[in-house]
Amino acid sequence: xxxxxxRWSPVPYLLxxxxxxxxxxxxxxxxxxxxxxxFQEGNFEEGFVFTGYWQNYTNVxxxxxxxxxxxxxxxxxxxxxxxxxxxxxxxxIARRGGKNKNLFLLLILLPFFTPFIIRxxxxxxxxxxxxxxxxxxxxxxxxxxxxxxxxTSTAVLSGLIYNFLPFMALPLYVALERxxxxxxxxxxxxxxxxxxxxxxxxxxxxxxxxxxxxxxxFIPAVGDFINADLLGGVNTVMIGNVIxxxxxxxxxxxxxxALSFLLMGMIVIxxxxxxxxxxxEELTG
Amino acid sequence: MAEIRLExxxxxxxxxxxxxxxxxxxxxxxFFSLLGPSGCxxxxxxxxxxxxxxxxxxxxxxxxxxxTDLPAYKRNVNTVFQSxxxxxxxxxxxxxxxxxxxxKVDQADIKKRVEDMLVxxxxxxxxxxxxxxxxxxxxxxxxxxxxLVNRPAVLLLDEPLGALDLKLRNQMQLELKRIxxxxxxxxxxxxxDQEEAMRMSDRIAVMNAGRFEQVGAAxxxxxxxxxxxxxxxLGASNLLDGEVEGADGSSAKVALAAGSTIALPAARLPxxxxxxxxxxxxxxxxxxxxxSSGGGTENRxxxxxxxxxxxxxxxxxxxxxxxxxxxGSKVVVYVQNMGASADALAPGSKVRLSWHPEHTFAxxxxxxxxxxxxxxxxxxxxx
Ligand SMILES: Nc1ncnc2c1ncn2[C@@H]1O[C@H](COP(=O)(O)OP(=O)(O)O)[C@@H](O)[C@H]1O
Ligand SMILES: [Mg+2]
Numbered sequence: 001x002x003x004x005x006x007r008w009s010p011v012p013y014l015l016x017x018x019x020x021x022x023x024x025x026x027x028x029x030x031x032x033x034x035x036x037x038x039f040q041e042g043n044f045e046e047g048f049v050f051t052g053y054w055q056n057y058t059n060v061x062x063x064x065x066x067x068x069x070x071x072x073x074x075x076x077x078x079x080x081x082x083x084x085x086x087x088x089x090x091x092x093i094a095r096r097g098g099k100n101k102n103l104f105l106l107l108i109l110l111p112f113f114t115p116f117i118i119r120x121x122x123x124x125x126x127x128x129x130x131x132x133x134x135x136x137x138x139x140x141x142x143x144x145x146x147x148x149x150x151x152t153s154t155a156v157l158s159g160l161i162y163n164f165l166p167f168m169a170l171p172l173y174v175a176l177e178r179x180x181x182x183x184x185x186x187x188x189x190x191x192x193x194x195x196x197x198x199x200x201x202x203x204x205x206x207x208x209x210x211x212x213x214x215x216x217x218f219i220p221a222v223g224d225f226i227n228a229d230l231l232g233g234v235n236t237v238m239i240g241n242v243i244x245x246x247x248x249x250x251x252x253x254x255x256x257x258a259l260s261f262l263l264m265g266m267i268v269i270x271x272x273x274x275x276x277x278x279x280x281e282e283l284t285g
Numbered sequence: 286m287a288e289i290r291l292e293x294x295x296x297x298x299x300x301x302x303x304x305x306x307x308x309x310x311x312x313x314x315x316f317f318s319l320l321g322p323s324g325c326x327x328x329x330x331x332x333x334x335x336x337x338x339x340x341x342x343x344x345x346x347x348x349x350x351x352x353t354d355l356p357a358y359k360r361n362v363n364t365v366f367q368s369x370x371x372x373x374x375x376x377x378x379x380x381x382x383x384x385x386x387x388x389k390v391d392q393a394d395i396k397k398r399v400e401d402m403l404v405x406x407x408x409x410x411x412x413x414x415x416x417x418x419x420x421x422x423x424x425x426x427x428x429x430x431x432x433l434v435n436r437p438a439v440l441l442l443d444e445p446l447g448a449l450d451l452k453l454r455n456q457m458q459l460e461l462k463r464i465x466x467x468x469x470x471x472x473x474x475x476x477x478d479q480e481e482a483m484r485m486s487d488r489i490a491v492m493n494a495g496r497f498e499q500v501g502a503a504x505x506x507x508x509x510x511x512x513x514x515x516x517x518x519l520g521a522s523n524l525l526d527g528e529v530e531g532a533d534g535s536s537a538k539v540a541l542a543a544g545s546t547i548a549l550p551a552a553r554l555p556x557x558x559x560x561x562x563x564x565x566x567x568x569x570x571x572x573x574x575x576x577s578s579g580g581g582t583e584n585r586x587x588x589x590x591x592x593x594x595x596x597x598x599x600x601x602x603x604x605x606x607x608x609x610x611x612x613g614s615k616v617v618v619y620v621q622n623m624g625a626s627a628d629a630l631a632p633g634s635k636v637r638l639s640w641h642p643e644h645t646f647a648x649x650x651x652x653x654x655x656x657x658x659x660x661x662x663x664x665x666x667x668x
Contacts, residue, residue: 185337186370188357190384190435200383204374 038257048254056258064242064259071239072266074153075222078160079168079214085161086169086213091202094176105173108166116163120230123159124150127231151233159227164220168213175209176202211278219267239263288313288439288471289334294343296329303329305495306343311439311473311488316465318474318482318503321492322518327475328367330492331441334473335364348438358387363432367443369424371416377403377427378412384435402434405464422453429464439471446481458485479519483507491515509553513648516564523570523616524562524648525590529554536642539563543610547588549645560650567617569644572606575635589639592616594630604629608636 038056042048061068093104111119125131127149130138137143149155179202187197225240232238239259246256289311296304304326311317319327332338334345336357344353352360363384371380378399385395403409406426411419419427425445432440445461446454462485465472476482482489483503490500491514499511510516513524527539530546537551539561547563554561571585592608595615599622606618616638630636 180368180370182366182368182370183372185335185357185364186366186372186431187383188337189335189362189364190431191358191387193356193358196387201372201374 034257035261037253038261040254042254044251044253053254056254057262060255060259061262064239067237067239067242068259068263068266070236071222071263072270074157074160074238075218077157078164078221079218081157081161082165082168082217083172083210083213086165086172087206090169090172090209091176094173094179095181101177105170108169111162112166117226117230119163120159120226123155123162124230127155127158150231151236153232153236155231156228156236156238159231160221160224163224163227164217167216167220171212171216172206172209175206175212179205207278211275214274215271218270222267223263288315288348289473290346291330291334292344292346294330294333294345295341296326296333296338297341302495304333304340307495307497309490309497309500311471313471314469315487316462316472316474316485318476318486318489319492320476320479320482320489320518322477325492326495327477327492328443331364331443331473331475334439335362335441336360337364361437362439362441363435363437365425365428365432365440365442365445367445367447369428371424371427371431373416375416376412377408377414377416377419380416380427381412381431381434383431388435398434399430402430405433405467406430407460421449422457425449425457429461433464433468433470436468437470439473441473441475443475444477445474446476454481461485483519491518493518509646510564510648511555513562513564516646516648521567521617522564523567523614524564525610525614525616526612526650527561527563529556529558529561532557539647541590541610542612543590543592543614544612545588545590547590547645548642549588549647550642553645554647555649561647562650564646564648565640565644567605568619570616570618570638570640572608572618572620572630572636572638574630575637586639586641586644588642588645589637590616592636592638594632594634594636596632597629599629606630606636608638 036050037048039050039052039054040048040056041051041053089108093101097104126133128134129148129150134143134147134149138145138147149158183201183205184197187201188194192200222238223240223243225238225244228236228238228241243256243259243263246252246259250256289309291307291309293306293308294304295302295306307330319330321327329338333340334347336352336355336359340353344351346352347361372383375383381399381402382395385398390398399412400409403411406429408423408426408430411423411427416424416427425448428445442461446457449457458481461472461474474482474485483506486503488501489503489506491498491506493514499506499515506515507519510519510522516522516524526542527547530538530540532538532551532554535551536548537554538546538548539554540546541563549563565588573585575591590610592610594606594608596607598605598607601622603622604620606620608616608618610616618638
């Protein structure tokens with residue numbers, strides 16, 4: 001065994017080749033293309049040319065700052081709410097799930113068996129002005145006739161939270177499940193009551209899960225456009241909707257590309273700061 | 286004053302009676318072992334003393350106070366857990382300091398006590414290390430330091446050496462014994478290894494199926510097992526069926542099914558008449574060819590039976606013989622290889638086995654099953 005590993009072998013490199021090729025062709029090349037597009041000028045009919053036009057960035061930033069910051073705020077709210085909702089749930093499954101752990105995990109994942117759009121459309125039905133919920137409550141005069149949820153930020157946030165909850169719950173579950181329960185015995189043995197044991201032992205050990213879950217929730221939530229499209233209105237337009245419109249409706253590729261990279265830059269910086277706050281030691285250990 | 290007192294302590298899980306009405310007194314400063322095969326209830330007993338498991342019934346007293354309903358974090362005991370349960374997100378220093386910080390000891394004092402403790406367990410300078418950078422033996426010491434630094438009245442240790450290899454185990458046994466003497470704290474030590482228990486303990490409780498079979502000084506438990514289980518669990522032993530013939534003052538006579546009558550101190554008989562099982566340890570038996578003069582120079586013991594050698598195994602220091610008596614019982618004999626009479630007795634030879642009445646013990650005929658099988662399987666599991 002040892003002798004074999006000493007000799008150079010092309011096999012490991014060959015094994016990574018398909019993946020590397022795939023990423024190069026379908027990820028890195030388009031990234032560079034889009035990046036150069038974001039510095040182009042012109043219009044769809046006459047064509048775009050690369051002129052190093054960085055004003056694309058300042059233009060979209062001033063024009064779409066509301067949507068950009070709304071998206072970041074929505075992403076933040078969604079991350080916080082899903083964290084608060086899934087932590088107790090993941091904790092309970094990891095600690096008390098017993099033989100049924102996998103069943104509970106399956107229940108969390110069950111919505112994924114229907115497509116994203118269908119799930120969001122179902123929420124549209126649920127939140128409709130005369131839906132089974134609002135309609136009934138209005139029928140009993142518990143809500144004014146004009147009351148609506150659809151097209152408000154409540155609706156968009158509800159949809160986002162619902163759709164991204166499993167992305168938070170699963171990494172949290174993995175982190176909590178991995179923790180040796182005898183650590184809690186040790187903490188109580190060393191004069192911690194249950195609250196202190198949670199704060200000093202469980203919480204720090206679950207931070208890698210919190211981190212992973214936050215990334216998996218925050219990043220796609222910020223860029224999402226389906227929830228805002230189906231459940232939102234004019235006041236809930238997110239940056240994803242704007243980007244989509246730039247590309248599909250306005251056919252303004254440079255501005256769409258600039259907006260995309262602006263969003264990406266903001267997310268990368270945000271994630272970097274977040275990792276610093278949580279402490280990288282916990283994330284690698 | 287007794288440091289620990291258990292009264293009719295019982296723990297029932299859904300289907301198992303893990304601990305069954307045990308009574309126990311452990312004196313201050315003792316190294317006390319709970320010894321028994323896997324699943325006999327040792328951990329459960331320890332967890333009840335530590336406060337991690339609520340007893341189904343019974344009471345626990347620590348230093349005279351009833352602590353049965355006191356939560357773990359308010360008890361003046363600390364535990365070294367079976368898997369160490371060290372906090373992986375803290376370094377060695379902060380693991381050891383954890384309890385003192387919760388007790389709000391002041392910083393300078395914590396620093397001094399933690400560092401002294403690291404010296405005591407031979408880990409000086411390891412404070413900033415992360416737990417996953419420590420070897421098994423070192424982690425074991427950290428766990429010990431983390432518990433001892435709080436100066437508890439009682440230290441509970443659940444098979445603390447179980448995960449270590451044999452060499453490290455032997456070394457840590459001595460180390461633990463040294464530390465216990467130095468700090469003078471009562472140790473309750475759980476193990477399924479009878480050699481470990483005998484080597485380290487002042488007193489031993491032999492446990493089987495949730496009950497104590499025997500509680501006593503390590504030597505007494507070995508020399509005078511009270512039950513067949515204890516005889517079998519602590520080292521090898523030979524048990525022979527017999528009938529009590531009667532007592533003559535302090536000495537009693539028992540007729541063995543194997544064909545001869547032997548003597549033993551009357552006080553050792555579990556019942557004054559009827560059937561008993563007579564026991565003798567393999568190293569206490571002399572073996573010689575039948576009909577030989579017996580040398581005549583030394584007292585070979587007054588108790589004797591006839592037997593035939595089935596197998597002899599030479600192991601360098603000693604030779605062990607497996608013999609069968611006329612009634613078919615097996616008797617194992619260990620003979621030190623002293624050099625002079627190196628001629629081994631061949632299988633098939635007729636032999637005379639003899640031993641002293643003082644080396645003879647007796648257990649009830651119908652007492653619990655022997656511990657021998659458990660002992661073998663446990664050993665297999667740990668080495
Ligand atoms: N939490 C528990 N739930 C159910 N049964 C248990 C639990 N803990 C221990 N037992 C049972 O109690 C018995 C004693 O276990 P334990 O005290 O761990 O034994 P030991 O430490 O001597 O190996 C075993 O039969 C075990 O299966
Ligand atoms: Mg155990």
